[in-house]
Structures are given as structure tokens and as C-alpha cells.
Amino acid sequence: MKEALTEARKAFAADEVPIGCIIVWKERIIARAFNRTEQLSDFTAHAEMQAFTSASEFLGNKYLNECILYVTLEPCVMCSGAAFWTQIGRIVYGAKDIKRGISGFSNRILHPSTEIIGGILETDCAELLTQFFKQKRNKH
Numbered sequence: 481m482k483e484a485l486t487e488a489r490k491a492f493a494a495d496e497v498p499i500g501c502i503i504v505w506k507e508r509i510i511a512r513a514f515n516r517t518e519q520l521s522d523f524t525a526h527a528e529m530q531a532f533t534s535a536s537e538f539l540g541n542k543y544l545n546e547c548i549l550y551v552t553l554e555p556c557v558m559c560s561g562a563a564f565w566t567q568i569g570r571i572v573y574g575a576k577d578i579k580r581g582i583s584g585f586s587n588r589i590l591h592p593s594t595e596i597i598g599g600i601l602e603t604d605c606a607e608l609l610t611q612f613f614k615q616k617r618n619k620h
Contacts, residue, residue: 483550484574503532505539512534552574553574556580570596572596574601576599
């Protein structure tokens with residue numbers, strides 16, 4: 481999760497919502513990403529979406545069932561739907577997303593074999609988001 485936080489800090493520095501993630505396969509980081517929705521003018525450019533693509537390219541396979549996604553914020557429904565199609569083995573997230581996170585919806589969005597674990601370095605992940613939005617409000 482510390483590596484995912486490093487990616488989130490890159491997003492913060494780029495004036496993007498500070499969410500970062502990594503994908504691990506056989507104890508090796510094979511993908512790193514952070515939100516780039518503003519930079520790319522693409523609302524689908526969430527960290528997870530980019531990481532799924534990078535990991536699939538690395539493995540030469542669209543299935544990530546032997547991989548673990550570490551992400552600083554609980555995945556949204558869009559990213560959870562993509563996770564379903566990748567058949568990712570495990571999702572580990574930091575801060576809970578009360579408004580848009582998957583826990584507010586049916587767990588059937590994820591592949592039946594996907595394990596999900598939340599609350600890892602939750603305070604650190606949440607503080608970065610709070611700091612970002614506080615800074616945004618102060619600018620306006």
C-alpha cells in the first residue's frame with residue numbers, strides 16, 4: 481500500500497484526485513498508476529483502469545487472477561466492473577469511499593473468486609484525499 485500511496489502523491493502533485501495503485505504478480509510490482517482524468521480529459525482514466533491495462537500488457541493476458549491490486553481508495557463501480565472482467569485475485573484498498581465505493585453495492589459486481597480487503601493504511605490514504613480537497617476549496 482505504501483507504493484500505491486507513492487502513486488497517489490504523484491497524482492496530488494499533478495493536481496489530480498490523489499488516488500494511486502499498483503498491481504503485484506508473484507511478489508513483483510508489474511503495474512503502477514495514478515488518476516489522470518484531468519490530464520487526459522478522460523473520466524475513465526482512473527488509476528485502476530490504467531493499471532489493469534498495464535498489467536495485462538505485461539503478462540500478455542487479459543486475466544489477472546494471480547494478481548493483487550493495491551489501491552488507496554475503495555474502487556468505484558466502474559473500476560469494480562473492470563476488475564470483474566480481469567478476474568483479479570485480490571483487491572486491497574486503503575480508504576473507504578462511502579459515496580461511490582463498491583461496498584455500497586452488491587458484491588456480485590466483483591468476480592466470485594476475487595477477495596477484497598479494506599482499511600489498509602486507511603488514515604494515510606484518507607488524509608491525502610482530505611488535504612487535496614481542502615486545498616481545492618481554499619483556492620476557490
